[in-house]
């Protein structure tokens with residue numbers, strides 16, 4: 001079982017994939033795995049900023065095979081199927097396969113979906129008609145998206161750190177500012193957080209804008225200052241972006257901007273959870289391949305009682321993490337078209353998204369570290385696949401909001417929205433342990449405010465473990 005393919009694990013949870021997706025998985029085993037490895041080993045992708053005549057062009061210079069690998073996902077409809085079938089689950093099912101091989105590559109698809117959904121929900125009709133169909137193409141002409149909120153002073157406290165200013169001039173929104181961590185840089189479209197000129201700092205004064213790569217006159221609408229030299233996820237270019245009199249479109253009502261920004265982030269957090277589980281699955285797969293062939297003290301190392309037990313524990317942890325991530329995805333699938341003010345089910349989704357983002361990323365890092373240990377000295381050598389898995393995993397807890405942010409936001413939705421009550425009602429039929437959800441959250445609510453923050457991670461970790469245990473009973477994989 002430790003050598004299950006991604007599609008085989010999905011099947012255990014009742015997911016039947018069509019033949020196109022299954023042959024996509026075969027392509028990964030045959031070819032994609034090698035392309036992905038080369039892109040990682042290549043290091044930071046070069047940026048060509050100027051053409052030979054000195055014009056700014058800002059091209060991200062991946063090799064041709066990278067683009068083939070990237071577009072393959074769009075071609076089988078990782079984004080398009082969501083709109084065609086009005087169902088997000090194909091995005092997560094295909095994303096599970098992508099992330100098993102390359103967790104960084106799931107990012108371009110994720111931020112593209114996280115751009116397409118707000119366009120679909122909030123853009124004015126003519127903007128939607130102009131841009132959405134391009135994002136749903138299943139060819140190399142597809143337009144990609146990106147989600148740029150973070151600026152140099154920090155990503156956690158957006159209300160205080162976003163200094164990009166939006167101004168309405170001559171019938172157009174014009175943005176000026178910088179984005180410091182801009183993944184999928186080079187994308188044809190991005191959703192961007194900015195403060196409207198004249199409004200004071202504060203999270204409620206942020207709005208969400210759609211930023212095309214080119215201005216109406218054909219010039220570049222944003223510039224890439226440089227590409228970040230990252231520990232991992234090198235299959236997605238992360239850059240610094242300069243906005244100088246950049247043209248943009250307001251999405252939704254300006255006063256609801258922060259809700260729209262959080263909707264975008266929460267979609268990405270679910271994808272991050274699914275990607276984390278796929279990566280830990282891969283780590284176990286690689287640990288198993290080594291442990292079933294490596295000998296010590298007269299037998300294969302996997303046959304020693306200590307390792308045998310650890311494999312069983314890690315596998316069960318993976319199934320629990322999958323249960324949590326997958327359920328969160330299913331709940332998102334029911335609520336993603338909601339707009340503020342949200343239903344109690346939406347608040348339950350927010351709680352699940354924080355628990356899932358927090359916990360799956362944590363257990364993924366631990367599992368990748370363990371897989372490295374199982375591989376012993378071979379595990380730290382960059383010529384083999386395992387050390388990369390640990391590097392990739394280290395990014396998952398940080399982007400889309402750090403573990404601290406997830407724990408604190410989970411506490412907030414418990415305290416302010418009583419989201420745990422809905423969650424309890426939703427889960428109680430599966431296992432008597434769901435009573436613990438009420439007990440943990442009651443304790444959180446009764447604490448002094450400072451302690452709610454001080455112990456947030458401890459309680460949220462316990463809550464996530466409890467919810468994943470209950471969901472594991474629900475799915476019985």
Ligand SMILES: Cc1cc2nc3c(=O)[nH]c(=O)nc-3n(C[C@H](O)[C@H](O)[C@H](O)COP(=O)(O)OP(=O)(O)OC[C@H]3O[C@@H](n4cnc5c(N)ncnc54)[C@H](O)[C@@H]3O)c2cc1C
Nearest residue numbers: 147148149150154155156181182183238399400401402404
């Ligand atoms: C590879 C990569 C790609 C990224 N791509 C994007 C992207 O495409 N778009 C985008 O918008 N962002 C992106 N980010 C940025 C990412 O979202 C931020 O790194 C993250 O939100 C944290 O912000 P920060 O790094 O500025 O840390 P800070 O916000 O400065 O926080 C520093 C530390 O303080 C902690 N902290 C902050 N507030 C509290 C508190 N109240 N209590 C306790 N601890 C606290 C944080 O948890 C963190 O540990 C990317 C990041 C990485 C690493």
